[in-house]
Amino acid sequence: MDDTDIALMARIKEGDLEAYEQLLDRHQRPVFNTAYKFLNDEADAEDITQEVFIRVYKAAATYKPQAKFTTWLYTIVKNLCFNAIRKKQSGRLLSIEDETVPEMVSPGDDPSEMLSREQLKRRVIRAVNNLPHNLRLAIILQKFHGFSYEEIAQMLGCSQNAVKLRVHRAKQYLAEALGTLKEETY
Amino acid sequence: MNCQWIQDNLSAYMDKELSEAKISAIREHVRNCTGCRTEYERMSQAWNVLNLWAEIEPRPDLRKKILHAVQEEKSSQWLQIMLPAAAVLLMAMSIYIYVGYFHARNDQDMAGQTEGTAVVTEHDLQNVNEDEIITHLELLRDKDFYDTLDTLEKIDYLPLVEEVMQNIEEEQRSSLECSLV
Amino acid sequence: MKKGIRIVFSMVFLLIASPYLQAEENGITKNRVLWKSMSQQERVRIIKMYRVWKTQPAESRRKIQQNYKTYHNLSHEERQKLKSRYNEYKRLDALHRKLIRERVKKMDQMFKDRRNMILERYGTMQKKPREEQIRMIKKSLFWKRLNEQEREIFKKLLFPQHEENKLQ
Incomplete structure (x- = not known):
């Protein structure tokens, strides 16, 4: 039977690199995809993933399992993703704390159009990328990883109500941008 | 509702x-x-x-890169412990050596000894490597003594030389006599 | 990892070498203080010695350096003995000093097994009480074959002042 993440962390603390590889194989792909969806850049996502797992290794010696391992892991992911965004945005007026949902709808974005699957995917990506960072990360964690509001609240360092509101507003925006598309297109 | x-x-x-x-x-x-x-x-x-928006597969070398980075981190963690230790040791040694050196100098200055370097005539100091003199000072001061030291040591053996020579000669003579008989 | 091994080796090296470095540094510091405390005349004498030293053949300089090391490895008693012997030696005239050097040289030129035999006997003799040693020297062929003047010289060289009464 596979060890739990916490048991693996205990083994890593003892210098067991095999346990580290096991933990890496278990979480590398979802961590990478979270960063990729958030940053929409494969190279940046790779850098973030590498940094996340180096931090996990460094922290193993002092790691105390106070919450779920994944909550702790994605808190690191969130911090690094936000740092990366801050670096990219330095000089811009909007902070990452800004949660203003962008205005709909730009010309040519008529959702009633009949779109190819690829076009539709591109529109989905664009819509998600248009979301403010806090909302974007909340829905990535909720939609693609199935984390509960409570877990997301811990990761983002806010209340459950705030998460609920963020997810709700994100869904409203996405509904605005994508909602009238025909179900058979996906 | x-x-x-x-x-x-x-x-x-x-x-x-x-x-x-x-x-x-x-x-x-x-x-x-x-x-x-x-x-x-x-x-x-x-x-x-x-x-x-489906998940994508990270490039296969990402795993390798992470493991390599972690190996390096493991080495550097070890260095992080050893380097400060080595630095502290070096600093302690330097302080020990130089404090000793300045202490000796101060003792000398306190004793009010004359600064003799300037008194020696320039002619005497020409083409002289003062540091080399200082390094070998004790040896130079008693150079003649050290030059004769091996001779002086061997004087102790002299009273035994003739006995040993005589013994050897006797042994040689008796062995010669034996062979003649 | 290689860096780590290098660091450990450097530390071990420093730990081993530090007493020697310290000793050398102390020696130089001591010499520097000595140099500063010397009178002008002494310094001039040392500088002259230095010039002579620099012109000596490498072989002679090596021998002097070796003797210097040997001396510093000797016990306090042995050093004292050699110092007082040197004082006597210095007072001898050039002819007698030459005589002593020739006798020693002759011994150096002996076959190795003979020299070893002498050293062995000397070792045995050293284990005996000093009075016994003095008696042995006095009974030796070497002693008997010395003329009166030579005997006076070797008396000074072999028996320090305080041992004179033991010679009676």
């Missing part, structure tokens, strides 16, 4: 983040309210369409 409350909680309803009672109440309302049902369908359609 008016339509506004229902629509504000539709997202949480979709995510099953409400109590059973509230879920039942919303389900019931949505079934009967056209406006709220339309809003619910719009939102859930948009939510479902996100599935198009």
Whole structure:
């Protein structure tokens, strides 16, 4: 039977690199995809993933399992993703704390159009990328990883109500941008 | 429970983040309210369409890169412990050596000894490497003594030389006599 | 990892070498203080010595350096003995000093097994009480074959002042 993440962390603390590889194989792909969806850049996502797992290794010696391992892991992911965004945005007026949902709808974005699957995917990506960072990360964690509001609240360092509101507003925006598309297109 | 409350909680309803009672109440309302049902369908359609954005596979060398970085981190963690230790040791040694040196110099200055370097005539100091003199000072001061030391040591053996020579000669003579007999 | 091994080796090296470096540094510091405390005349004498030293053949300089090391490895008693012997030696005229050097040289030129035999006997003799050693020297062929003047010279060289009464 596979060890739990916490048991693996205990083994890593003892210098067991095999346990580290096991933990890496278990979480590398979802961590990478979270960063990729958030940053929409494969190279940046790779850098973030590498940094996340180096931090996990460094922290193993002092790691105390106070919450779920994944909550702790994605808190690191969130911090690094936000740092990366801050670096990219330095000089811009909007902070990452800004949660203003962008205005709909730009010309040519008529959702009633009949779109190819690829076009539709591109529109989905664009819509998600248009979301403010806090909302974007909340829905990535909720939609693609199935984390509960409570877990997301811990990761983002806010209340459950705030998460609920963020997810709700994100869904409203996405509904605005994508909602009238025909179900058979996906 | 008016339509506004229902629509504000539709997202949480979709995510099953409400109590059973509230879920039942919303389900019931949505079934009967056209406006709220339309809003619910719009939102859930948009939510479902996100599935198009499938996960991608990270490049295979990412795993290798991470493991390599961790190996380096492991080495550097070890260095982080050893380097300060080595630095402290070096510093302690330097302080020990130089404190000793300045202490000796100060003792000398306190004793009011004359600074003799300037007194020696320039002619004497020409083509002289003072540092080399200082390095070999003791040896130079008693150079003649050290030059004769091996001779002086061997004087102790002299009283034994002739006995040993005589013994050897006797042995040689007796062996010669034996061979002649 | 290689860096780590290098660091450990450097530390071990420093730990081993530090007493020697310290000793050398102390020696130089001591010499520097000595140099500063010297009178002008002494310094001029040392500088002259230095010039002579620099012109000596490498072989002679090596021998002097070796003797210097040997001396510093000797016990306090042995050092004292050699110092007082040197004082006597210095007072001898050039002819007698030459005579002593020739006798020693002759011994150096002996076959190795003979020299070893002498050293062995000397070792045995050293284990005996000093009075016994003095008696042995006085009974030796070497002693008997010395003329009166030579005997006076070797008396000074072999028996320090305080041992004179033991010679009676």
